[in-house]
Amino acid sequence: MKIEPFGQSAVLISFENEIDRAVHNKVIHLYERCKRHPEFTFLIPAYQSLTLGVDLNAIDLTNALQFIQQLAQEEDLSQTLRHVRKITLPVCYAPAFATDMPQVEALTQMDFKDIIQEHQTHSYRVFMLGFVAGFAYLGKLPQVLQVARKATPEKRVLAGSIGLAGLQTGIYPVDAPGGWQIIGRTPVSIFDASKDNPNFLRTGDEVSFRAISEDEFRLIEIKQEAGIYEPELEKDA
Amino acid sequence: MPKTIVTIKEPGLYTSIQDNGRTGHQHQGIPFGGVMDKESYHIANQLVDNPIDTPVLEMTLKGAIIEFDKSCQIAITGANMQPSLNNEPVGSYTTLNVQAKDILRFGQAKQGCRTYVAIRGEWKAKKWLGSFSAISQMKDHKNIPCALQAADSFSVEVFPFTEQRTYPIQKISLFSNCYVIRVISGPEFHLFHSDTLLNFFDRTFTVSTDSNRMGYRLEEKLEAYSNAVEKISSGIIPGTVQITHDGQPIILMADTQTTGGYPRLVNVIHEDIGFAAQMKPGDEVRFMLVNPE
Numbered sequence: 042m043k044i045e046p047f048g049q050s051a052v053l054i055s056f057e058n059e060i061d062r063a064v065h066n067k068v069i070h071l072y073e074r075c076k077r078h079p080e081f082t083f084l085i086p087a088y089q090s091l092t093l094g095v096d097l098n099a100i101d102l103t104n105a106l107q108f109i110q111q112l113a114q115e116e117d118l119s120q121t122l123r124h125v126r127k128i129t130l131p132v133c134y135a136p137a138f139a140t141d142m143p144q145v146e147a148l149t150q151m152d153f154k155d156i157i158q159e160h161q162t163h164s165y166r167v168f169m170l171g172f173v174a175g176f177a178y179l180g181k182l183p184q185v186l187q188v189a190r191k192a193t194p195e196k197r198v199l200a201g202s203i204g205l206a207g208l209q210t211g212i213y214p215v216d217a218p219g220g221w222q223i224i225g226r227t228p229v230s231i232f233d234a235s236k237d238n239p240n241f242l243r244t245g246d247e248v249s250f251r252a253i254s255e256d257e258f259r260l261i262e263i264k265q266e267a268g269i270y271e272p273e274l275e276k277d278a
Numbered sequence: 279m280p281k282t283i284v285t286i287k288e289p290g291l292y293t294s295i296q297d298n299g300r301t302g303h304q305h306q307g308i309p310f311g312g313v314m315d316k317e318s319y320h321i322a323n324q325l326v327d328n329p330i331d332t333p334v335l336e337m338t339l340k341g342a343i344i345e346f347d348k349s350c351q352i353a354i355t356g357a358n359m360q361p362s363l364n365n366e367p368v369g370s371y372t373t374l375n376v377q378a379k380d381i382l383r384f385g386q387a388k389q390g391c392r393t394y395v396a397i398r399g400e401w402k403a404k405k406w407l408g409s410f411s412a413i414s415q416m417k418d419h420k421n422i423p424c425a426l427q428a429a430d431s432f433s434v435e436v437f438p439f440t441e442q443r444t445y446p447i448q449k450i451s452l453f454s455n456c457y458v459i460r461v462i463s464g465p466e467f468h469l470f471h472s473d474t475l476l477n478f479f480d481r482t483f484t485v486s487t488d489s490n491r492m493g494y495r496l497e498e499k500l501e502a503y504s505n506a507v508e509k510i511s512s513g514i515i516p517g518t519v520q521i522t523h524d525g526q527p528i529i530l531m532a533d534t535q536t537t538g539g540y541p542r543l544v545n546v547i548h549e550d551i552g553f554a555a556q557m558k559p560g561d562e563v564r565f566m567l568v569n570p571e
Contacts, residue, residue, distance in 0.1 A: 045465065048545035049570060051515055053465050060510060072305070083304040085513035085536050092513025094301060169511060171537030173415055175307030178511070214307075215416065234406065234421035240306050 042067070042113060044106050050082075050097050052105055054113075055090045060180055060208055062166050064089045067118040069245045074112045080105065086244045087169045088178075125247050127164070129273035130212075130227045132203055132250045133258040134160075138226035141191070145205060145222050148188040156224065157252055159186055165210060167246040172219075174232050175240035177212045179248055186210075194220035201226045203250070214240060225250075228261040229272065241272070282348035284397065285431040290384065292338040292490075294412035294425045295403055295432070298331055303407050304536045310516055311411040314491060314532050314555035315392050317451065318356035322396035325353035325373050327440040333403070333410040335395040335426075339558060341384020342426070344395070346376050350436045351398040355445070357390025357453060357556060371445040390453030391558035398440065403432040414491045414533045451553070456562045459529075459550045462570045464518060466509070466541035477501050478543065479565055483527065487559040491533040494557060500525035505541065514538040517546040517554075519565075529554055 047053040054071060057064045065088060072086040075093055082094035095105045134157045136142065142153050149156060165179035182205065190206045195218060198204070202213040204221025211221055214232035227250075231241050242248065251273075253261070264270035286293065296319070299312025313319040313336055323332050335342070341359040346352075354361050354370040361368050362383045368374055376382065384393065403410050404423045412423040467475075483496035503525035514520065518530045520540035529546060530538075531554070546554055547568065557563060 046570065047465055047513075047542075048515055048517055049462070049548055051513075053513065055465075055512070058510060076305075083301050083310075085304045087512045087537055088510045090510075090512040092304075092515065094304075094515075169537055170305065170307040171511065172307060172535050215419070217415070234419045237407075238306065239308075239407075244305065 042118075044109055046102050046106070047092060050095050050102070052093045052095060052102070052109060053090060054093070054109060057089060060088050060168065063119065065166060065168055065245075066120070066122050069122055070116065070118045070120070071109075071113055072244070074115070075109065078112075080108070085171075087171070122245060124276060125245060126243065127247045127249075127275045128242070129249050129251050130229055131253040131257065131261060131273070132225040132227050133253050133255055134225040135255050137255070138202070139224045141204075141222040142224055144191075145188055145224055148222075149185060151185065156186065159183060160210070160224065161250050161252055164247050164249045167242050167244050167248060168209075170240060170242065170244055173217045174214045175242070176214055176217070177231070177240075177242045177248075178209050179211060180209045182208055182210055188222050190220040191222065192220075194218050198223060199226065201228065201231060203227060212242070226258075228258045228265070229270075230265055279399075279435040279437070280348055281402075281433045281435050282346050282350045282397075282399070283431050283433050285345045285347070286426045286428060287343040287345055287381070288428055289426050289430075290337050290342040291340040292414075292425055293342045294336055294414075295333050295401070295423060296336040296411045297333040297409055299411050299532060300407050300409045304513075307536050308407065309413055309415070309492075309533045309535065311409065311413055312532050313394070315356055315394070315552040317552045318392070318394045321371065321445055322353045322355040322394045325355070325371070325443050325445060326351050326396045326398035327443075328396060328398055332396065333401045334397075337384060337393045337395070339391055340386050341393055343384070344382045346380050346382070347378060348436065349375065349377050350434065351439055352376055352382070353396045354393060355396075356393040357387040359384035359387050359393045371447070371450055373440070373442040373444070375439065375442075387558065389455065390556040392555055397434045399434040399436040401432065401434050451556075453556045455560070457553060457557055458564050458566050459554050460547045460566050460568045461519065461544035462547060462568060464542035464544045465512075467543055469541060470521075470543060474500050474503050477503075478527070479567060482562050482564050485557045485559050485561045485563060489559055491531055493531050493534055494529040494554070496527045496529070496563070500527070509539050509541055511537045511539040514542065515545070517548075517551050518542050519544045519546065531555065
């Protein structure tokens with residue numbers, strides 16, 4: 042673990058330089074410990090790092106570095122995560138939503154049916170919320186689904202779109218520009234500005250995908266508008 | 279309390295309501311946001327004796343035309359956009375009394391980039407996650423404040439007039455077309471080759487037209503620089519200077535996204551972020567490495 046100042050009022054804590062659940066567990070444990078302390082004005086948990094804002098009126102940077110070191114030693118950061126939320130996201134992989142499927146078929150040399158099957162087979166960790174309004178970065182993708190980003194990003198990718206890029210699969214929370222290869226769309230509202238926690242997903246969640254028809258897509262949309270949609274969510278003991 | 283309705287007749291290039299932003303929501307990927315030039319923001323509110331965190335209007339390069347339906351007190355700070363009230367020139371950095379139906383008009387900034395208008399009183403406008411600040415990259419969300427368009431309006435519950443104040447002229451920051459920005463080393467500083475570092479600190483960069491509240495792109499690329507290795511994405515903050523794979527520096531500003539994958543070369547020191555916020559496309563900038571103390 043490396044702890045260093047980042048600018049004059051933030052601290053960067055980095056773990057092993059890899060994308061892996063075991064490394065990310067450390068980030069989450071330290072994030073959970075630090076977020077209880079008001080000295081830290083903001084927290085950005087990422088794949089293998091945690092960025093913390095420091096309230097310099099409460100603690101100076103040198104003492105903050107020591108304090109974080111101390112917090113990190115108070116528990117075993119490597120232990121597995123508890124109370125993980127397991128979310129199943131319905132995804133419609135129909136051509137109308139899977140705008141880049143032909144490209145992904147060409148890149149992976151797989152049939153779209155196998156791509157959809159493979160995408161649903163695994164469970165993915167939410168490693169990070171970032172980009173715009175909490176774009177969810179999930180991983181890791183099995184090797185067969187790892188494709189490069191588009192050379193030229195699209196100006197507008199619609200909210201709910203599910204994309205592939207390198208080791209990651211991601212969900213667009215709002216309409217945004219982007220270069221991920223889009224293979225489907227979820228009708229579930231990922232970002233709701235009327236809520237205190239506008240993002241449905243949280244860093245550390247485990248997400249799997251379930252293929253749905255276009256009819257079920259519409260049905261879920263209608264249920265959401267009526268406020269009667271129940272997310273498919275269970276919590277680990 | 280009397281209320282003045284403030285109507286944007288013409289928005290100018292990019293005019294938005296801003297305050298201190300949304301620090302504390304970055305784990306959700308929400309940008310920090312808030313005013314770009316904090317010093318000009320604070321002075322504007324002081325001149326109308328507002329609480330320090332009262333929102334202001336922030337205008338960019340070309341200012342707005344604004345109508346007030348009731349009398350109120352305002353103050354203008356930041357870049358000089360030749361303000362006039364009912365076509366009579368008015369001063370900046372001083373408390374101004376505005377009468378009902380007055381029209382405040384701004385032109386173009388010759389030096390500096392951003393101008394602030396404080397209005398004495400309590401602002402009644404759209405607020406999201408504790409802040410009035412518009413988020414430039416999030417349009418079309420009914421709960422989230424966005425940039426002001428022609429005919430948009432908001433209201434301010436006007437406090438009784440306070441005594442007129444003028445900010446001392448010798449203390450006003452002078453904006454030019456040429457900036458030296460002080461920086462401290464960033465997380466990936468040590469990964470850069472010494473030739474690249476020398477090149478970064480030796481040369482003068484030009485602010486690109488592809489610059490906005492999210493960040494300043496600089497036109498010149500670092501010489502003989504290439505980096506094909508994608509770094510694992512990590513937190514980024516306003517003031518971070520990152521280097522793209524083809525060597526272009528980007529100074530991240532208030533509306534920056536919260537994570538990024540480019541190496542973080544340096545961070546602009548707090549004292550100079552407001553200065554950096556006043557750079558406009560075409561301005562020249564150099565970086566000076568300083569000790570964090």
